Amino acid sequence: MTFTQLHQPFPEQVSFHRTELSVIMSLYGRMVAAGEWRDYGISSLRDFAVFSIFKRTAENPIYKIEKRPKLRMKQGQYALVGIDGQVLKRGNDLKSVLRVLERKLIRIVD
Template sequence: MTAVYYLNKGKKSSLHVTFNRSELGLLLSVYSQRVAKGEWRDYAIDLLGDCAVFSIFRHAHETPLFAVVKTKGHKNKYDEFTVYNGQKRLNRSRNLSEALEVFNNTLVPMNH
């Protein structure tokens, strides 16, 4: 007989961060442009409860070149988007389009 153990018996968090349809459209638009140039080859989406992460890879077996993280801002009043290259924060904004502007520049990833 199998036993089921519930690790989180407390109050469920109402904070569950995801990318909405328009945000996914923006992310995939930037991603597809770089794929067409041969710079990027894979991506992953992780929904971790308190944040959503869109990771960008040159090769699937490597660590991500970039990560776009969506979190809730101060007291959950707004969404915040941060673009990382490894541990380095490249851009942060309450607007995804503004956060993604960092990709308009020529970027050379640190873990190249």
Template sequence: MGDLMRLEAYRRPARKSAKATYFTRTELNQLLSAYSQRVASGEWRDYAIDHRPGIAVFSVFRSTHERPLYAVAKRTAGKQPEYVVLSDHQRLARSSSLSECLRIFEKKLRVVV
């Protein structure tokens, strides 16, 4: 009839050096805490998490049909990860600590007259 062929033989071999980067549970708690505060105030409505070789990205959206307002990226090029906050390809914050980068989202007090 026919020969049995495995699909594994036709797939591209995976690069062993390129491992996907992920957020840890603690990092996700920090990201979702900042996200939930802005959702409660009505500013943000959706988020997405992407995992790629060498980088993990947490993107925030105003609505699901728009480009991301902000993206928090975790890069693992060296021993210690680096965190970057981006908005429209503009770097807003960069640090080796996620909590330090997330300070950019803290609301500043204003005088209301």
């Protein structure tokens, strides 16, 4: 380790990479078009990043997509969290974690 690495006051913030955001925004756009979602928020914190999804702007998020790099080798760095705080899916592949929400787009057509 170099001197600057040892004496950094704060670690860098965790954020979503462009490729991760394109996967999330693709799903988000389809859900907005289906009338399911209306708004989103992104938070980049020291230990994790959160993409919050809202049905209405003034409400609590109905889903949160979390990225926690420290859990990469344990449970998986991505997690889909429901409105009640329950983890719906966790893993290292963002697309497979978001497949839970993809199923909401599939509807039976008469």
